[in-house]
Amino acid sequence: MTQPDATPLKRTPLHAAHQRAGARMVPFGGWDMPVQYAGLRAEHEAVRTSAGVFDVSHMGEFRISGPDALKFLQHVTPNDVSKLRAGRAQYNWLPNDRGGLVDDIYIYMVAENEYLMVVNAGNIDKAWAHLNALTAGFDVHLANESDRWALLAVQGPKAAELLQPHTDVDLSTKKKNAYFAARLFGQDVRLARTGYTGEDGFEVFVDAKDAEAMWDRLLGIGITPAGLGARDTLRLEAGFPLYGHEFGDDIHPLSSHYGWVVKDKEHFGREGLRQTPTQKLIGLKLEKVPVREGYPVKVGGQVVGHVTSGTTSPTLGHPIAMALVSAESTDADAYEVEVRGKDHPAQRAEIPFYTQKA
Known part of the structure; x- marks a missing residue:
């Protein structure tokens, strides 16, 4: 009997750009992703000494808005979202009801009553269903914008220096976990001074249709393309947990x-x-x-x-x-x-x- 074809791998908006750059592609969480370009060690060292750029467009983005947006986020997470102000970001968790995590997440406050939540690629459907199941009693609107955004992580000690000539914002005024609108290479983007490597850097939220042009411009100013291999060695050196390894549905x-994530408040x-x-x-x-x-x-x-x-x-x-x-x-x-x-x-x-x- 003929076996049914496996579910085809999803592709980020930068798939063609990765192939042009000679990336070795591998399956990752249902996506066809670059594991390395020139080599893991060279990419790792570029991020530690200068700057590299990662395609993390496979991550999911949910917009949470409405009069009860803050109240809802306080209910579904253990960290204190009320500490956020517009233009700031916070690391947080989505706990399940049995002492594990649905996902670990980042929350960005866009404006009053409006937030953007970034979730891990392999957990998009699960986190979306989990959040929607908890909306009863809250005047809140959830929108899954995962297909709208491409996300590029520019990481390394020279990230700000290399980006500064090409943006209209003084990056030196933006502290860790800042989140703000900017023009970068003439394109409208949102920048966040966040990352997953243990180095300084900026994550660039750009419209999916503009992603390839942004990627090419970043490479054009001397930023090294880096794959999942270097991202993993960098995050491990920095002691950052990875969902599915250090965190999970059944891992406390x-x-x-x-432990600093959990604040003294009531929450799901x-x-x-x-x-x-x-x-x-x-x-x-x-x-x-x-x-x-x-x-x-x-x-x-x-x-x-x-x-x-x-x-x-x-x-x-x-x-x-x-x-x-x-x-x-x-x-x-x-x-x-x-x-x-x-x-x-x-x-x-x-x-x-x-x-x-x-």
Whole structure:
């Protein structure tokens, strides 16, 4: 019997531009995405020393507006959205009702009673259904604008310097988590001083139809195209959790070092978050052997958890990992990670592994 064709991969508005740039494309969360161009190490180092640009147009965007927009967001998230002012952004979560996360998100306040929420690509449908199921009793309007926007992340210590001559806004006046309208290369965009690499930078919200022209102009001023491979090594060095690895439907988010997200307020999923986590997210470093997601972590030969993310750090020059381990094993003197049937010694390491240079 003939098997039905697999669901075709989605493409961002920059798909043709990636192919022109020689990108190696891979499936990622249902999307055909660039994993690297010139090479992971070169792209990683460009972001750490100068500037790189990532296509993150696969992320989802929801507009939340109406008289109860703030009240609704306060209900569905644990962070305090009332602290936001127009032109500011905030990291937040969408908890489920069993002590896990529907997604981890960013919220941008556009104006009074108007917000933009960015969700992870693989969670667009799930987060959209979750939010709509919670609107009862709120005078709020939700619009899924995921197809409208392309999102380009310009990241690195020289990001502001390279962008400044081409925009009408003084970027030096914009602090971390700023969100503002601007003209960039003559195009109307929204810029956010946010990112996922541990470096300074700006995420560029641009109309999908204008994305390719914007991408070409960014490359034309010396910004290096960077793929998912470098994005993962950069975020891991910076200790940023990734949904599906350190966060998930059935992973208690307070296992992580992100407890600061939860504020003392009533919200959906509060009871689940108040449960004591049975695991803790720790950092590990190894001398030579790189480790990957799912590898067993041991103390004294006994399995106490597993690696959630691992790589050989291009910046530090040795393997690093984040791992979820049992709460009672977090003060162990030594750990081992099992790689292909052999245990390799690992040392506890502080998260983040790397911090941005002043």
